[in-house]
Amino acid sequence: MTDFFYLIPLALVLGAAGLAAFLWSLKSGQYEDLEGAAERILSNEDDKPIVNGRQPNSSPETGDKSAKN
Numbered sequence: 807m808t809d810f811f812y813l814i815p816l817a818l819v820l821g822a823a824g825l826a827a828f829l830w831s832l833k834s835g836q837y838e839d840l841e842g843a844a845e846r847i848l849s850n851e852d853d854k855p856i857v858n859g860r861q862p863n864s865s866p867e868t869g870d871k872s873a874k875n
Contacts, residue, residue, distance in 0.1 A: 831837070
């Protein structure tokens with residue numbers, strides 16, 4: 807029974823810390839642009855076009871063998 811005297815304040819402190827972290831994240835703008843991250847993952851401006859019909863993952867060993875002759 808005496809353990810509850812330690813656990814109740816500990817639970818209240820942890821709950822207050824969680825609430826404070828959530829309010830801090832709201833104030834710092836963590837939830838402002840929820841759609842932006844989902845759309846940024848779909849558009850990739852860093853992609854380079856495929857040149858000479860080679861696949862981007864093909865290595866020289868598995869690439870077009872007729873080009874070596």
